[in-house]
Amino acid sequence: MNEGTLILYAIYVFMLAVFVGFEVISKVPVQLHTPLMSGTNAIHGIVMLGGMLVLARSEEPLLVWMGFAAVVLGAANLFGGFVVTDRMLEMFKSKKPSGRKG
Amino acid sequence: MSPKLVSDLAYLASAILFIVGLKFLSHPKRARNGNLLAALGMFLAVAASFVFIWGGGSPQNGMLIIVGIVIGGLAGTIGARRVAITEMPQMVALLNGCGGGAAALVSAVEFANFMAEKGNGQPVDPLGFGATLFGGVIGSLSFWGSLVAFGKLSGFMEKAITSGAQKALTALLFIALIANIVWIAMGAGTGAFYLLLGLSMVFSILMVVPIGGADMPVVISLLNSCTGLAVAATGFSLREPALIISGTLVGASGTLLTLMMCKAMNRSITNVLFAGVGGGAPAAAPGAAAVGGVQKSHREISADDLAMLLGNVGSVIVIPGYGMAVAQAQHVTRELADMLAARGVDVKYAVHPVAGRMPGHMNVLLAEANVPYEQLYDLDQINPEFERADVALVIGANDVVNPAARTDKSSPIYGMPILDADKAQHIIVVKRSLNPGFAGIDNELYYNPKTYMFFGDAKGAIGKLVEAVKAAA
Numbered sequence: 001m002n003e004g005t006l007i008l009y010a011i012y013v014f015m016l017a018v019f020v021g022f023e024v025i026s027k028v029p030v031q032l033h034t035p036l037m038s039g040t041n042a043i044h045g046i047v048m049l050g051g052m053l054v055l056a057r058s059e060e061p062l063l064v065w066m067g068f069a070a071v072v073l074g075a076a077n078l079f080g081g082f083v084v085t086d087r088m089l090e091m092f093k094s095k096k097p098s099g100r101k102g
Numbered sequence: 103m104s105p106k107l108v109s110d111l112a113y114l115a116s117a118i119l120f121i122v123g124l125k126f127l128s129h130p131k132r133a134r135n136g137n138l139l140a141a142l143g144m145f146l147a148v149a150a151s152f153v154f155i156w157g158g159g160s161p162q163n164g165m166l167i168i169v170g171i172v173i174g175g176l177a178g179t180i181g182a183r184r185v186a187i188t189e190m191p192q193m194v195a196l197l198n199g200c201g202g203g204a205a206a207l208v209s210a211v212e213f214a215n216f217m218a219e220k221g222n223g224q225p226v227d228p229l230g231f232g233a234t235l236f237g238g239v240i241g242s243l244s245f246w247g248s249l250v251a252f253g254k255l256s257g258f259m260e261k262a263i264t265s266g267a268q269k270a271l272t273a274l275l276f277i278a279l280i281a282n283i284v285w286i287a288m289g290a291g292t293g294a295f296y297l298l299l300g301l302s303m304v305f306s307i308l309m310v311v312p313i314g315g316a317d318m319p320v321v322i323s324l325l326n327s328c329t330g331l332a333v334a335a336t337g338f339s340l341r342e343p344a345l346i347i348s349g350t351l352v353g354a355s356g357t358l359l360t361l362m363m364c365k366a367m368n369r370s371i372t373n374v375l376f377a378g379v380g381g382g383a384p385a386a387a388p389g390a391a392a393v394g395g396v397q398k399s400h401r402e403i404s405a406d407d408l409a410m411l412l413g414n415v416g417s418v419i420v421i422p423g424y425g426m427a428v429a430q431a432q433h434v435t436r437e438l439a440d441m442l443a444a445r446g447v448d449v450k451y452a453v454h455p456v457a458g459r460m461p462g463h464m465n466v467l468l469a470e471a472n473v474p475y476e477q478l479y480d481l482d483q484i485n486p487e488f489e490r491a492d493v494a495l496v497i498g499a500n501d502v503v504n505p506a507a508r509t510d511k512s513s514p515i516y517g518m519p520i521l522d523a524d525k526a527q528h529i530i531v532v533k534r535s536l537n538p539g540f541a542g543i544d545n546e547l548y549y550n551p552k553t554y555m556f557f558g559d560a561k562g563a564i565g566k567l568v569e570a571v572k573a574a575a
Contacts, residue, residue, distance in 0.1 A: 007229050010338060010346060017334075017347050020121055021354025028128035030366060030455050030480060031465035033359060038194050039127045039137050040356055041326050043120055044201045046144065046348040047333045048171070049151045050208040053340055054215075055170070056161040063211045064163060068170050070207035075174025076181075077201035078148075082141045083182035084193055089134040091187070091469040 035088045042081025048074025105157020112150030113344035119143025120348055124355060147344055174200075187470055188427045191463060192255040195248045195322045198329055202244025205332035206299060209237035212339045213295045230339040235283055237335030238295060242302035244329040250310040251322050268308060275305045309375070317374045319456060320363050324371070327356025366455035367518050400536065403554035405563075408530065409570035411554075415492035415528075417448040419484065421521055422468065424458050425498015425533060431560035432471035435497060438568050439473070451477050452484040452494075452521050454502035485522050494526035496547075498533060498560045504545045513543060529553040532563050 028036055051070030058064045120143045126136025155161050178197065185193045212234045220226050282298045313321055330352025337345025364371050403411075412418065420439060426432060439449045451473060457464040468478060479487075488494060496503055503523040506513040523529055529552050536548055536555070547553060556563055 003227070006341070007227070010229070010341070010343070013343055013346050014334065014338075014350050017350035018354045021124075021351040021356075022358050024121060024124045024351075025128045025355045025358060028359070028362070029130060031453075031462045031478075032128060032130060032133055033363060033366075033455075034191070034194075034462035034466060035133055035137075036124075036127050037323050037326055037356070037359055038190070039124070039140060040330065040352040040359075041194055041198050041201070042137075043124075043140055043144070043348050044326075044330045044333045044352045045197075046147060046345055047201050047204045047208065047329075047336060048174070049147060050333070050336045050340055050342065050345055051170070051204055052151055052155060052167050053342065054208050054211040055163050055167050056155045057215070058211060059162065060214070063214055064166065066207045066211050067163070068166050070204040070211070071167060071170030072174035072177075073200040073207070074204035075171045076178035077174075077197050077204065078144060078178065079175040080178025080182040080193070080197045080200075082137065082144070083179050084185070084190060084197065085137045086134065086141075087182065087187070088190060088466050089137055091466050 035085055038081065038085040038088060042078060042085055045074060045078025045081050048078050050074070105153050109150035109154035109157070110343075112146045112153070116143035116147040116150070116344060117347045119146065120351060124351065147348075150344075186430075187467060188430065188458075189256075190466075191319065191322065191458075192252050194326075195252040195255060195318075198322065198326050199245050199248030199252065202241045202248060202325070202329040202332060204241070205237050205329060205336050206241030206245055206302075208336045209234045209241055209332075209339065210295060210299065212336070213238065214292055216339075217292055230341070233335040233338030235286060235295075235298070237332045237339060238299055239279065239283075239302045240328050240335065241332040242299045243306040244325045244332060246303045246306040247310045247325045247328075248322070250307055251318050251325065254310075254315050254318055268312060272305065272308045275301060275308060279305060313375065317367075317369075320360060320367070320369075320371070320374050323356060323360040323363055324375075327353045327360060330354075330356050363456070369518065398549040400548050400555050401553065403530070403556050405556070405566040405570040406574070408554070408556055408567055409574045411528065411530075412442060412447070412493065412567075412571060413445075413574055415447060417450075417491045418442055418493045418495055419488065419491045419523075419526065420449065420451045421494060421496045421499050421503060421523055422451065422453070422457060422464055423497060423499020423502060425500070426560045427458050427463070427467055427498070429498065429560035429562075431497065431564050432467045432473075434561055434564045434568060436468075436471045436473050438564055438571065439477070441568065441571055449477060450479050450484065450487065452523075453478055453480055454499070454521055455481060455519075457499060457502055481519055481521060488522045488525040491526040493528045493530060494521075494523040496523055496529065496531045496533075497564065500533070500545055501543070503547055504543070506543065506546055515543065523547065524550055524552070527552070530556055532556045532558065532560055534559050 025036060048071060051067055051074045055067030055071055058067050119139050123136045123140030123143060126132040126139060216226055216231055279301050282301055286294050310321060330349045334346050334349030334353055337349055364374060426435060443449045451468060453464045501515055503521050504515060505524050507515045507518045507520045510516060524547055529550060531548060531553060548555060
């Protein structure tokens with residue numbers, strides 16, 4: 001595959017992901033806005049992989065440290081994001097059985 | 103199979119899991135599973151990149167990669183476990199900043215690599231190069247903007263700050279940013295790229311600092327989608343479809359979510375970003391503001407009198423706000439509501455879309471206190487009910503019940519949909535003081551002749567009220 005085709009593929013992927021991103025959350029109710037924001041926040045934690053890739057390629061100390069910082073920040077985003085989202089959604093879980101009584 | 107093929111297939115599976123996870127996240131019943139699916143997708147993606155990076159033998163800095171993941175992962179997990187439910191919006195802002203910072207750093211390393219390739223006489227891929235600049239600018243913007251949003255939500259700098267000079271400076275910086283990008287396109291080196299990151303930082307701070315605290319949810323949501331786009335850009339420069347897909351999904355869904363939030367507040371995004379709401383009208387000294395030369399006065403009520411009043415009513419609409427959230431008063435509020443309901447009082451909760459600090463924040467808190475889902479009503483459902491309600495019990499809410507949003511064209515919150523608490527027979531406001539709320543404006547509701555003020559922090563005050571209701575029984 002030549003260079004131009006590869007770039008075009010990347011643009012196709014981007015375009016389709018835009019449509020999917022819009023479509024997939026179009027019916028979200030208001031009470032899920034915060035958990036959804038938090039969930040998408042966790043998904044962009046995938047930037048950690050970018051940090052891993054550049055770190056594995058770098059030799060110059062400055063670049064190594066920047067790559068390392070990217071991995072640390074990305075990992076915090078990734079792990080923290082999923083945990084916070086889960087804690088938010090956990091709140092919604094048990095209300096039906098225990099809430100009825102009151 | 104080659105390591106590259108294995109990792110590519112795993113990336114494909116993880117992209118599917120992200121999409122299905124997001125879909126589930128927008129359904130109340132399946133939301134938690136949605137998050138778990140997305141987490142599973144992420145696990146696959148991380149495992150895939152281990153296979154890819156270690157596939158060709160031991161990589162450079164392998165130990166550093168693992169140490170970085172452990173440090174960041176532990177910090178993120180511990181922070182996310184410990185943070186109070188009320189402080190989750192700030193936590194999301196902080197984590198979003200981490201993602202933006204990571205994207206900016208990856209872009210910086212990639213830029214240096216591009217420079218090295220260029221130095222070796224290799225042709226530079228223009229799309230990847232452009233994406234690297236974009237990732238750097240947006241990533242840095244997102245990082246610093248999120249830190250400011252974090253500071254605002256933590257109460258370090260709640261008020262909006264605006265001045266003409268600041269606006270002119272922001273415009274000037276925007277021009278400088280463009281000039282810097284042109285300079286790099288014409289061949290400037292890494293120094294120019296670091297300058298670009300710095301300019302983005304100042305630009306971002308100047309953009310977010312003037313925005314009032316009440317609008318922070320929208321800002322965080324917008325910065326969240328910015329980080330998504332910055333991550334997608336790093337995907338373009340690294341040629342990594344997994345990053346392109348995930349980043350773009352977040353960018354697109356985050357943009358839509360931002361617009362939905364604006365709609366819930368009846369504002370446009372440009373209005374939120376450029377109007378400087380919250381600092382527009384100088385906040386009058388509470389209670390001292392004279393309307394038409396008449397000193398405004400309010401009425402206070404004691405716990406016992408309030409218990410008496412509540413003992414003789416048929417319907418109560420509870421309006422919880424951020425004051426209830428910070429005081430962690432959701433449990434004692436539910437206790438009060440349950441006691442009233444046990445006496446045949448019709449209790450409903452009116453949840454404003456942006457009550458608390460983020461849309462849906464209040465639903466999360468009330469769910470934590472086991473408030474039955476059937477008692478929660480949103481704005482459109484509950485507003486027609488206020489006219490028939492005996493009591494509107496406002497607990498720590500302020501701007502979302504401010505009638506100025508309906509009547510006062512000069513008010514910075516004019517046009518925002520509010521809960522019509524002022525239409526109830528009696529209004530009881532539980533609040534620490536007459537101080538203005540997050541938007542920094544005075545509230546006419548407190549001086550309404552139908553209103554009783556019940557001062558105290560939400561938890562203590564409602565606790566006293568619960569005791570008084572018990573004693574009166």
